[in-house]
Amino acid sequence: AQTVTQSQPEMSVQEAETVTLSCTYDTSESDYYLFWYKQPPSRQMILVIRQEAYKQQNATENRFSVNFQKAAKSFSLKISDSQLGDAAMYFCACRNSGNTPLVFGKGTRLSVIA
């Protein structure tokens, strides 16, 4: 079974600055998918970005990008030009290929300071 570790329970960033959230994972599979979900105070889990393990290129979605280091089993999320609306709990998640559930990390609470 996979495990996902987020070692930063809380982070803060100044508005317009850049912040990086860390995530490491462990899986015995060679084919898997990685995700970052955002959960603002409104509670809804929103998919921020996904990365397929077989792709070497790091995924990017507007101000959000990942640094995927497959050998190190690391999957960090970089948020550029942070905005107040980025304040939320961020969960890293991993899923092996096939009919397997998502495994979530414990989350990192991000605060954005105006």
Next chain:
Amino acid sequence: DTEVTQTPKHLVMGMTNKKSLKCEQHMGHRAMYWYKQKAKKPPELMFVYSYEKLSINESVPSRFSPECPNSSLLNLHLHALQPEDSALYLCASSLRTFAYEQYFGPGTRLTVT
């Protein structure tokens, strides 16, 4: 339409009550999920429905009873709950079971008194 809706948003119930949570999606997804989330914790998978059939039950107590009347609708029937069942209940859906991104609803905040 990439939306999963859940009703009610908030629910307070006594330990002897019977209530139901409702989840709906119109994205043509054939997999639907119930998660339980305690404060400051990640979601925990409870049930998975695939093509309207229960495919995964993560050893959830029988006081939680899921139902999938059709491909768009997922219910969670609650009976004789305990205070420790108070949590945020999230519904999600995906095109196929686990094989694609899951889209989450806004959740129902349940308080058991």
